[in-house]
Amino acid sequence: MKTSTGSTAPAQRLLRWGLPLAVAGLGLAVLADAARLPLTQAYAGIGPGFFVLAVGLVLTALGGALGYQVARGARFEAEETEGADLTRPMSWAGFLTAAAGVFLPVGLIGYAGFPLAGAIAYAFITRAYGSRRPLPDLAIGLVVSSVTWFAFTKLGVQLGGFFPLGGL
Amino acid sequence: MSVLDALIHGFAVAAQPMNLLWALVGCALGTAIGVLPGIGPALTITLLLPVTVTLSPTAAFIIFAGVFYGAMYGGSTTSILINTPGESGSMITALEGNKMAKNGRGAAALATAAIGSFVAGTIGTMLLTVAAPAISEIAFVFGPAEYFALAVLAFTSVSVVLGTSILRGLVSLFFGLFLAVIGTDFQSGLPRLTLSVPELADGVGITIVLVAMFAVGEILFVASRLSREPQKLIEVKGRIAMTREDWRRSWKPWLRGAAIGFPIGVMPAGGSEIPTLLSYTLERRLSENPEEFGHGAIEGVAGPEAANNAAVAGVMVPLLTLGLPTSATAAVMLAAFQNYGLTPGPTLFTSNPELVWGVIASLYIGNIMLLVLNLPMARVWVKLLAIPKPHLYAGILIFSLVGVWGLSQSWVDLLILGLLGLVGYGFRCCSVPIAPALIGLILGPMAELQLRRALAIGQGDPLVLVSSPVAAILLSLALALLLFPLLRFWRQRSQADLVKVA
Amino acid sequence: MLRRTFISIAMAVSVSGAALAEPAKVMVPAGAGGGYDTTTRLALGMLDKAGLFKDGAVFTNKPGAGGTLGLGEFIRTSKGQDNALMGMGVILLGSIMATKGSLPITDTTPIARLTFEYNGLAVPTSSPFKTVKDLTDALKANPGAVSFGGGSAGGVDHIIAGMIARSAGVAPARINYIAYGGGAEAVTQLAGGKIAVLVSGASELKGLADAGRVRIIAVTSPERLPEVEAPTLKESGVDVAMGNWRGIVGAPGMSATAQQNWVERLERMTAQAEWKAELAKSGLQSAFLGGSGFGAFIAEENARIRPILEELGVAK
Numbered sequence: 001m002k003t004s005t006g007s008t009a010p011a012q013r014l015l016r017w018g019l020p021l022a023v024a025g026l027g028l029a030v031l032a033d034a035a036r037l038p039l040t041q042a043y044a045g046i047g048p049g050f051f052v053l054a055v056g057l058v059l060t061a062l063g064g065a066l067g068y069q070v071a072r073g074a075r076f077e078a079e080e081t082e083g084a085d086l087t088r089p090m091s092w093a094g095f096l097t098a099a100a101g102v103f104l105p106v107g108l109i110g111y112a113g114f115p116l117a118g119a120i121a122y123a124f125i126t127r128a129y130g131s132r133r134p135l136p137d138l139a140i141g142l143v144v145s146s147v148t149w150f151a152f153t154k155l156g157v158q159l160g161g162f163f164p165l166g167g168l
Numbered sequence: 169m170s171v172l173d174a175l176i177h178g179f180a181v182a183a184q185p186m187n188l189l190w191a192l193v194g195c196a197l198g199t200a201i202g203v204l205p206g207i208g209p210a211l212t213i214t215l216l217l218p219v220t221v222t223l224s225p226t227a228a229f230i231i232f233a234g235v236f237y238g239a240m241y242g243g244s245t246t247s248i249l250i251n252t253p254g255e256s257g258s259m260i261t262a263l264e265g266n267k268m269a270k271n272g273r274g275a276a277a278l279a280t281a282a283i284g285s286f287v288a289g290t291i292g293t294m295l296l297t298v299a300a301p302a303i304s305e306i307a308f309v310f311g312p313a314e315y316f317a318l319a320v321l322a323f324t325s326v327s328v329v330l331g332t333s334i335l336r337g338l339v340s341l342f343f344g345l346f347l348a349v350i351g352t353d354f355q356s357g358l359p360r361l362t363l364s365v366p367e368l369a370d371g372v373g374i375t376i377v378l379v380a381m382f383a384v385g386e387i388l389f390v391a392s393r394l395s396r397e398p399q400k401l402i403e404v405k406g407r408i409a410m411t412r413e414d415w416r417r418s419w420k421p422w423l424r425g426a427a428i429g430f431p432i433g434v435m436p437a438g439g440s441e442i443p444t445l446l447s448y449t450l451e452r453r454l455s456e457n458p459e460e461f462g463h464g465a466i467e468g469v470a471g472p473e474a475a476n477n478a479a480v481a482g483v484m485v486p487l488l489t490l491g492l493p494t495s496a497t498a499a500v501m502l503a504a505f506q507n508y509g510l511t512p513g514p515t516l517f518t519s520n521p522e523l524v525w526g527v528i529a530s531l532y533i534g535n536i537m538l539l540v541l542n543l544p545m546a547r548v549w550v551k552l553l554a555i556p557k558p559h560l561y562a563g564i565l566i567f568s569l570v571g572v573w574g575l576s577q578s579w580v581d582l583l584i585l586g587l588l589g590l591v592g593y594g595f596r597c598c599s600v601p602i603a604p605a606l607i608g609l610i611l612g613p614m615a616e617l618q619l620r621r622a623l624a625i626g627q628g629d630p631l632v633l634v635s636s637p638v639a640a641i642l643l644s645l646a647l648a649l650l651l652f653p654l655l656r657f658w659r660q661r662s663q664a665d666l667v668k669v670a
Numbered sequence: 671m672l673r674r675t676f677i678s679i680a681m682a683v684s685v686s687g688a689a690l691a692e693p694a695k696v697m698v699p700a701g702a703g704g705g706y707d708t709t710t711r712l713a714l715g716m717l718d719k720a721g722l723f724k725d726g727a728v729f730t731n732k733p734g735a736g737g738t739l740g741l742g743e744f745i746r747t748s749k750g751q752d753n754a755l756m757g758m759g760v761i762l763l764g765s766i767m768a769t770k771g772s773l774p775i776t777d778t779t780p781i782a783r784l785t786f787e788y789n790g791l792a793v794p795t796s797s798p799f800k801t802v803k804d805l806t807d808a809l810k811a812n813p814g815a816v817s818f819g820g821g822s823a824g825g826v827d828h829i830i831a832g833m834i835a836r837s838a839g840v841a842p843a844r845i846n847y848i849a850y851g852g853g854a855e856a857v858t859q860l861a862g863g864k865i866a867v868l869v870s871g872a873s874e875l876k877g878l879a880d881a882g883r884v885r886i887i888a889v890t891s892p893e894r895l896p897e898v899e900a901p902t903l904k905e906s907g908v909d910v911a912m913g914n915w916r917g918i919v920g921a922p923g924m925s926a927t928a929q930q931n932w933v934e935r936l937e938r939m940t941a942q943a944e945w946k947a948e949l950a951k952s953g954l955q956s957a958f959l960g961g962s963g964f965g966a967f968i969a970e971e972n973a974r975i976r977p978i979l980e981e982l983g984v985a986k
Contacts, residue, residue, distance in 0.1 A: 019598045023339055030346055033361050041356065043814050043846045044620045045628035048353040051616045052360055055345045062339050069335070076336075076598035078393070085395035095593075098391035101562075102384055102589055105569060106582040118569055122562040128391040129558035140559065145566050152570055158731065159570065160577050308883075311864035352735075355849050357768055357823040357984045366742075369735035369769065436855040486854070490877060494854050503708070503952065576733060621848050625817040625865060 024063025030056035098128035118145030178525030194231035198238020210496035257440030264468030288426035288474035292481025312622035317642035319615035344608020385592020425474030433482020444472035693726035699740025710757030736765025752928035759916035780965035802906035824984035873953025
């Protein structure tokens with residue numbers, strides 16, 4: 001199963017059913033919350049739960065309609081985007097590296113500060129985009145995010161300490 | 169003193185060398201701030217307020233006008249070049265503008281945005297000059313029922329014109345409405361869909377969603393499908409920014425954009441998003457080349473950009489004539505007036521003509537200054553696209569982090585940014601358009617709020633929604649918009665579907 | 671003047687305060703530009719200008735959950751710090767009651783109440799309500815028919831509307847309250863006759879009242895306001911006086927000496943004419959009340975608004 005068809009088949013199945021399932025699932029989750037909110041309110045007639053219920057119902061219905069389309073053989077293909085090659089199978093390595101760049105600052109930024117967390121995120125993104133020089137990238141990232149930090153801090157945007165762990 | 173004399177006098181004040189310098193400072197600062205998502209003109213002017221108290225009122229307002237308009241320009245620049253709208257008002261610009269940039273027509277897109285903003289800003293400012301008191305009456309006509317009708321019109325526009333499939337457009341719109349109901353219910357104070365996370369009590373910030381769906385989604389998507397071919401540099405086609413053909417196709421959208429943007433800007437709950445969306449819808453309907461829409465139609469940049477600048481001028485009307493700030497930025501400007509011991513309102517024109525006309529003249533000057541700055545700059549900005557891809561996308565992420573972290577310094581917000589980025593990735597994988605989700609998020613609360621207000625005032629009688637002529641007309645427009653293309657769309661789609669199924 | 675600019679810049683560039691000696695660490699539990707933010711920054715700026723506290727101030731804006739997020743962070747991170755302050759006000763008290771899991775305000779050290787802002791009760795010019803009595807009569811007859819506009823649910827405006835209803839013998843929950851996010855939208859809709867009556871900041875109503883578009887039928891202050899020509903609610907037979915006050919609290923466990931120092935500094939600052947003049951520009955009144963007096967005031971206000979918010983269904 002190391003052939004290219006083998007690795008794309010599950011991804012394609014996921015793609016085919018992923019959207020209808022996700023939309024319908026979200027709809028049901030919204031409905032679960034709507035059930036606990038009052039539907040009506042004095043005078044207006046419609047209460048805080050009304051819109052939630054409507055959104056949940058429509059999302060569930062949309063999920064069903066998408067599922068119907070899939071069952072009839074429709075496929076949702078990815079969008080043409082500049083720089084993306086849709087003929088290739090999805091690269092999990094590229095995706096996960098980029099995702100790491102996006103999610104690492106969540107935990108890091110409070111302790112390491114904006115410049116350092118930004119530099120690490122920067123290095124991950126450049127790697128996801130094919131660069132193989134992590135150290136120079138990290139250095140460039142540190143320069144870019146430090147300059148950004150200084151510039152916007154000077155403008156009055158609060159970006160936290162430069163390096164909170166080091167007490168700066 | 170006649171209006172013209174007053175205006176000429178205002179210009180004489182605004183054109184003094186020092187004041188021109190202040191205009192330059194304001195415009196440069198505004199543009200810099202505008203490119204950053206989340207850091208808008210309201211925040212900038214707030215931070216500048218204490219610094220400007222030492223200046224003369226005229227100088228201060230010249231700076232503010234520069235910041236105000238400059239932020240709009242800056243927002244569209246990033247929309248066009250890196251598909252990351254700096255302000256929600258320039259989101260629609262990204263739809264066609266970014267496609268144009270990727271076709272090598274970035275300079276033309278920036279130029280039509282800049283000139284269109286100038287034209288519309290000037291028209292708006294002129295209307296402000298001659299007819300402000302009369303126009304401000306629009307504000308009083310719009311009540312809950314009318315605003316609700318306007319939101320419905322915007323929703324039908326978005327479902328009809330955006331994306332390739334109505335079904336997926338609706339998925340996106342309702343995902344946005346889902347995000348919109350998260351938070352504390354305004355009328356009852358009950359938490360909705362907050363999962364007991366205190367950070368969600370105020371809802372999901374528009375900035376976070378804007379940055380996550382546009383920028384982070386794209387970073388993830390392109391990384392997962394990275395083309396192995398050597399990066400081809402986007403060449404800038406054509407020597408001058410705008411060709412004769414571009415001019416021919418742009419001027420009408422500019423005027424129509426101004427006509428839509430200005431009155432909506434005057435309304436207290438109008439905002440800059442509805443006019444850009446309505447202008448885009450209108451241009452798409454009227455275009456001789458509808459097939460170009462979605463692939464970089466210049467009309468789709470010219471119209472919305474004109475509309476959002478005209479809306480900015482519109483906001484000045486109730487501020488100057490009634491003392492009513494109808495946007496966050498206007499509220500800060502009102503505070504600035506009060507800092508000088510001035511009360512905007514009906515009497516301001518007679519009691520402080522110098523200042524009022526100075527402000528109006530400075531709006532003109534700000535527009536001209538931005539045009540002069542931005543037209544040559546367009547060529548420079550476009551060079552941004554020549555940055556090697558790894559560094560361009562990494563830089564976009566840093567930018568996104570500043571926008572989100574700078575607002576609240578909350579790691580929860582960064583987590584939401586990442587999660588919604590994954591959603592944006594999913595949307596791209598299935599060709600679900602992104603803009604409807606943003607429209608749903610921005611206008612959803614307004615639609616719900618105004619509907620509930622209208623019904624509460626009418627004590628539950630649904631007929632209040634169509635009882636005023638304005639509301640009835642807007643709702644019929646929405647219905648027509650939905651019905652006509654739906655008929656045509658269905659015919660086309662049933663054929664297209666058959667092909668796909670086969 | 672030049673010095674003032676310089677200080678302002680130093681304050682705007684809050685993070686780079688490292689060069690100054692032990693600056694005050696000021697939490698603002700709301701976004702930049704709002705009421706808490708402007709009042710708190712103004713107070714610290716005036717302290718500096720008057721030479722009462724010249725070591726600078728580092729501001730942190732932490733909006734969210736009606737200010738309770740900022741309050742929580744302040745209580746958790748500033749224990750025992752003599753230079754940590756937080757801007758707050760009556761709206762925060764209401765939010766604390768409405769937010770499950772919020773830390774209580776009693777964890778902080780009361781420093782001083784600084785300002786009061788009073789509200790007005792306005793109707794469209796063409797309205798049949800000439801006095802508060804006309805309004806309460808209409809409320810008694812059919813509360814649903816009186817669309818009662820004001821700020822967000824649970825805020826001061828809502829509390830005032832509830833108090834007026836209760837004094838008229840109508841259950842607060844029965845008023846047809848229409849919540850608005852911004853004063854501008856509410857007051858234009860009032861002038862356009864879309865709602866029957868509006869509670870809003872007196873200064874916000876004044877512009878359209880002067881233009882003859884709306885009529886202020888009462889103010890919510892205990893005494894008449896000099897700039898508004900309208901009786902107080904009390905004079906109109908409704909025994910309600912309520913205003914939107916703002917103040918400053920200190921870190922939990924702040925030393926008694928430090929608390930006393932801050933109270934004295936603020937007392938001297940608020941006695942200056944320039945402070946009052948600054949406040950008047952935005953329709954605020956100086957209302958200094960320091961130390962334990964402020965602590966007792968907070969307790970009273972809590973006791974006063976809790977039953978109303980419970981009846982309105984906002985407090986849990």
